[in-house]
Amino acid sequence: MQEEDFIIEIRNVSKFFGEKTALECINLSVRKGEFVTILGPSGCGKTTLLRLLAGFQTVSEGEIRIAGKEITQTPPHKRPVNTVFQKYALFPHLNVYDNIAFGLKLKKLSKAVIERKVRASLKMVGMTDYEFRDVDSLSGGQQQRVAIARAIVNEPEVLLLDEPLAALDLKMRKDMQMELKEMHKRLGITFVYVTHDQEEALTLSDTIVVMSDGRIQQIGTPIDIYNEPANSFVADFIGESNILNGTMIKDNLVRFCDTDFECVDRGFGEQTPVDVVIRPEDIYIFQQSDAAQLTGVVQSTIFKGVHYEMTVLCGDYEFLVQDYHHFEVGDTVGLLVKPMDIHIMHKERVCNTFEGKLLDAEHVEFLGCTFACMPVSCAQPGEKVSVEVDFNQIILQDNEEDGALTGEVRFILYKGNHYHLTVLSDWDELVYVDTNDVWDDGDRVGITIPAEAIRVVKC
Ligand SMILES: Nc1ncnc2c1ncn2[C@@H]1O[C@H](COP(=O)(O)OP(=O)(O)OP(=O)(O)O)[C@@H](O)[C@H]1O
Numbered sequence: 001m002q003e004e005d006f007i008i009e010i011r012n013v014s015k016f017f018g019e020k021t022a023l024e025c026i027n028l029s030v031r032k033g034e035f036v037t038i039l040g041p042s043g044c045g046k047t048t049l050l051r052l053l054a055g056f057q058t059v060s061e062g063e064i065r066i067a068g069k070e071i072t073q074t075p076p077h078k079r080p081v082n083t084v085f086q087k088y089a090l091f092p093h094l095n096v097y098d099n100i101a102f103g104l105k106l107k108k109l110s111k112a113v114i115e116r117k118v119r120a121s122l123k124m125v126g127m128t129d130y131e132f133r134d135v136d137s138l139s140g141g142q143q144q145r146v147a148i149a150r151a152i153v154n155e156p157e158v159l160l161l162d163e164p165l166a167a168l169d170l171k172m173r174k175d176m177q178m179e180l181k182e183m184h185k186r187l188g189i190t191f192v193y194v195t196h197d198q199e200e201a202l203t204l205s206d207t208i209v210v211m212s213d214g215r216i217q218q219i220g221t222p223i224d225i226y227n228e229p230a231n232s233f234v235a236d237f238i239g240e241s242n243i244l245n246g247t248m249i250k251d252n253l254v255r256f257c258d259t260d261f262e263c264v265d266r267g268f269g270e271q272t273p274v275d276v277v278i279r280p281e282d283i284y285i286f287q288q289s290d291a292a293q294l295t296g297v298v299q300s301t302i303f304k305g306v307h308y309e310m311t312v313l314c315g316d317y318e319f320l321v322q323d324y325h326h327f328e329v330g331d332t333v334g335l336l337v338k339p340m341d342i343h344i345m346h347k348e349r350v351c352n353t354f355e356g357k358l359l360d361a362e363h364v365e366f367l368g369c370t371f372a373c374m375p376v377s378c379a380q381p382g383e384k385v386s387v388e389v390d391f392n393q394i395i396l397q398d399n400e401e402d403g404a405l406t407g408e409v410r411f412i413l414y415k416g417n418h419y420h421l422t423v424l425s426d427w428d429e430l431v432y433v434d435t436n437d438v439w440d441d442g443d444r445v446g447i448t449i450p451a452e453a454i455r456v457v458k459c
């Protein structure tokens with residue numbers, strides 16, 4: 001691909017707010033005319049990335065090029081971009097026409113040119129008959145259309161949209177999604193769209209950029225992201241998934257739920273811990289029979305309009321299954337998954353690893369605290385060490401004061417027979433915890449690490 005095919009090039013961009021890293025080494029190239037969606041949970045850095053493109057904030061490191069020009073230091077009004085915000089940000093005292101004409105008047109364009117441009121952009125958003133209406137008299141969806149008309153009237157090369165539909169009710173949002181897609185086609189300009197709504201991202205985009213914790217997790221088409229998620233975070237965030245711990249026995253053979261399954265994946269090595277992802281619609285459910293790979297008991301069943309959604313307990317693993325066939329709670333059923341529907345992913349980590357310092361033979365400092373540990377002989381006091389702690393050895397407490405340190409639950413992954421939690425410690429390092437206890441996103445917790453759980457390793 002030639003460089004000039006890209007209208008936006010983001011190279012090694014990081015953004016720090018004091019100690020806080022909002023974006024870490026972002027690399028992204030956007031093609032002219034593409035509809036790109038930046039998708040991720042609250043706080044992952046998507047708005048910050050958009051603000052860097054708009055020029056409302058400046059990068060801490062790295063470089064941004066738009067339309068071939070390095071614009072890292074260019075002020076917002078000199079960039080070939082325009083932004084549509086979630087709150088319409090229209091002037092309440094001006095009518096629709098004057099709202100859209102506002103920027104053009106500041107540029108001192110002639111009346112005739114302004115009129116032509118305003119009419120054209122109103123036509124683009126399907127609001128031709130609304131020129132002289134007060135913006136207050138319009139519905140939320142109509143106001144957002146006016147906001148888009150105001151943004152496109154300047155004929156930007158790139159339109160940045162920051163959750164533009166988030167304030168609308170569900171029905172209006174769905175209608176507007178379709179209209180946005182049409183508008184994108186008609187306008188032929190590049191859209192960079194921010195949302196935390198995965199369905200919206202799948203519906204609208206040519207390309208989805210999935211982010212978490214200030215980093216890009218995956219870039220791909222909606223189909224790629226849904227069918228081939230790069231890791232368990234993406235699999236969980238996009239659609240519903242069964243995500244389980246497994247072991248790659250050898251090429252084409254994976255073990256989970258105490259059973260060996262044929263799969264199509266190769267090159268993971270032998271006896272390698274992996275994440276296994278299976279979409280609920282890819283599991284066949286039927287009356288118990290010899291054809292079954294797993295046998296289980298239905299725990300719950302809900303009619304979802306077209307299909308049934310059932311949970312099935314196989315041993316101590318719970319599977320989510322979607323099928324047109326209905327089974328009752330308590331039924332014993334067989335489950336089967338085809339090899340190509342078993343997705344194998346490298347585990348990003350198999351235990352927590354922290355940088356630390358050995359204080360004396362029985363004390364080590366990491367995560368900003370001093371922890372007692374079992375006697376250490378591999379390193380000398382004062383030496384830098386690595387500290388490993390298994391996920392299931394970390395104890396979380398309701399009462400923050402009970403922990404050696406405190407933190408906040410940031411992400412919860414259900415893995416069939418336990419929860420895998422990502423906890424952001426107040427020391428600003430992530431701590432990964434396996435637990436059977438039920439926590440919610442955003443819960444404040446105390447974090448305790450027993451001495452016997454701490455493995456000190458020489459760096
Ligand atoms: N001006 C700022 N000063 C300090 N921290 C900031 C600032 N702006 C953003 N952050 C932090 O940077 C991180 C990313 O924020 P950002 O608003 O980009 O996330 P987001 O994915 O858009 O979230 P949301 O969907 O909730 O808006 C957050 O932890 C946020 O608290």
